[in-house]
Amino acid sequence: MPFTRRTFLHSLAAASLTSQFAFARAAAAIPFGFSLYGMKSLPLNQALQLCADIGYSGVELALMPGFHCDPATLDRTARRDLRTRLQDLALGLPALMENLPILVNPTQQRSNLDRLRLAAELAHDLGGDTPPVIETVLGGKPTEWNDVRGKMVDLLGDWARIAAEEKATIAVKAHVGNALHLPADSVWLIDQVGSRWIKLAYDFSHFERQGLDMAESARIMLPQTVFVHIKDNVDVGGKTEFALPGDGHTDYPKLLKLLRDGGYAGAVVVEVSGQVFGKPGYDPAAAARRCYQQIQPAFRAAGLRANAALNHRVKTGV
Template sequence: MPQFTRREWLSAALAATLPAPGAAAVPGRLPLGFSLYGMRALPLADALDVCKRCGYDGVELALMPGYHADPAKLTPADVKALAKRLADANLSVLGLMENLPALGDAAAHRANLDRLGAAADLANALGPDRPPPIETVLGGKPAEWDKVKDRLAERLADWAAVGRDRKTVVAVKPHVANALHTVADAVWLVKQVGSEWLRLAFDFSHFELRGVRIEHAVTELAPHSVFAHVKDAKGTPEKFEFLLPGDGATDYPKLAKLLSGAKYTGPVVVEVSAQVSNKPGYDPAAAAKSSFRAVSAAFGRPPRD
């Protein structure tokens, strides 16, 4: 696969005009999207059509190997075609999902920086005026936090430099089973890095499993967050199961009200966990539709049949 310059990537997509990434369909209303992480089995055109018909404002593109938007597999012509498909469907690019475990060796760190650079180039190609954020979990285990937190901060400072150079925000997501897993540690990490290009991706399901009150999680984390996932969860930090929105006990009207009160302005994107999508009989179109029904009213969308 030939390597393309950033200029070639940007030029490829400028011919197609996209809705502004992260822009709400109605002023003052948070953009509502669906992550194509949960639609790996569908062709891209079908996945976008499903999201459009459901009523979503946009999508999160998954960039990992084997997914629709892996930058290593995209030519400039592919980027241009992707931009046109999104524009034709009137869907914004609300975010780009990566999976970059941050605690590997030096070679793994360099590889992560390369992938972040490619992701940021794609973000700029699809949203040259306002590149969508790149979000990722960080890996590691909860018990390791005190041992690895300083190394994480150092490495994320390098990530932030990539974001700064390409004017693209990198958003890291606390995860119930990762080293970064508490509200206080997430705030500490962002402040320790101290860059506007390194922010948080908020997903209450991971804190709900730890018994964190939704008010506390939103109040502390929303000011540092540029992206939000929504899904339900049940169980304990040691034995948990992620669910589709509406299949658990998450109070979405309350979450929406709290995010608004905290002046959060980023997108809200349904994420279907691999625990759900890997089950036999999983139907991505049905999951997108039922998830929209579960969250749409809370975020100011009209009901759909």
Template sequence: MTKFSRPAPLDRRSFLTAGSVFAAGFMLPIASAAPPPQQRIPLLGFSLYGMKTLPLNKALTQCASIGYQCVELPVLAGWPADTATFTAATKKDFRANAEKNKLRLSAIMDNLPLLGDEAKHRANLGRLKAAALLAHELAPSDPPLVETVLGGKPAQWDEVKQQFVDRLGEWAQVMADAKVKLAVKAHISNAMQRPEQLAWVIDQVKNPWLTAAYDYSHFELQKLTMAETIQPLASKMTFVHVKDAEGEPGKFKFLLPGEGKTDYKELFSQLSQAGYTGDIVVEVSGQVFSQAGYDPIAAAKKCFAALPPIGTKQASR
């Protein structure tokens, strides 16, 4: 099995033609009941969730100059790209700068707590539609997926798991209509916190537009191994976040990659062996970027230096 190594920067046309090196594993949306396989190479990226204080165009330029090849764009309420306030001119500018810097837009991040009353549920459906539309506006030839956590509390799982299935079924239908993937993530502090719970929900919904976002830090805090967390999600995951963590459920903190004990060389190897071909994106936790003195550019550089290469070719640093 070919191990991950970081590819040299590619423009959008180049990476679409370079996919013969990889097994088909990422699903690009087109007008069909289910998205067909499209060959794709994995890139290393940085989530702009960790760069809220920077203008979007500066954030893109900095990510590209450091060596990242893709980004995740948060559209949460109050953020620079909030779907409720993101103007047509700003969208056009973002798309132009992403193309100029040869950065793939891998994902759009929102934070959509699934539980709540019917009004909240309808509001979430509206935000999903807006995020899916934005995906097509910003990258029409290769729309990014939409990624979110789901909220709730760990002790609630048995009580709310059927509601997760029911509401995610509606969410998935919105995304199927828009032809954009939705990737949901298990979170250490949420009702859905374990890989088998996430796999069960996806299996129950049975909609190919609903997929898994994988973040080992949440499982590492539960003393789960990489192998036992990747295996149940291998056929379902379309997006990966990376960060470090220390502590245990109820008393933990997230860290930058390299500050904890996560073996990323092993993680990337196991993801490759499992057939994963999506992007791998650094996520800086709010626990980190909310600290006094946090420097988003310095953090992005530190993360890049701490991670092994991914892709088909070793890129110079």
């Protein structure tokens, strides 16, 4: 029989990661993961082993060109090996990170749609019946929001079509430096698109930078949120920069309680900003350990376990 993507998926069925992602919604648990966006300098297997050894219950894989898991270059053998590796290390896979600015010309939009389809295929190749969400920022500038929001709705409609065909959930993230930068606008945007496959990623650091209230931003966004990033903000020479979670002033026990009480059923994943890993002397292993040591106590303070696995079926399109 000729090799097809369908036969490839069938060949992986026996090694399904489904058991890693099943957990009772009633349990007081939120999975705690680390994004390999902050481990680009390490070989993939070393990065995965490190996250497992530290105690993280899952990872987010970075798909952008030049990172570990660009789906355009990850062949079927590499995908099978990666899936097995995740299973062997008992690491869940809550998300895949892409970076697809949406305010682009038609040629780039077609390229973006191709990238989304590749990401969705990888999500199923690695996650089987419980594919990770695909999370991305959307680009643009804050001052452009009123002018471009209609175009964003139209272009996200194209994304939603691909997501529905591939049965993969896309989580868009508001960014302090992007056109989409506010909680209410985030909800408005996906409400206008009206697809169960387009949801939100929540990252309070971008709202903290704007002086917004944590509880209010969570109240607005959590009903449509399927993925959470965490990082901090610090003052460096009179300028605000992103920092490792726990190095700033974010109240993580409060944040985790808001997630718990708001019915959030996804993972909380550390994102190391390029403002951190781009500095000379950055050590990804030390950063991952520091984040775990600083945030793990917040889970206990919030009355949560951080070592549960994830059920992606909750509040996504799946």
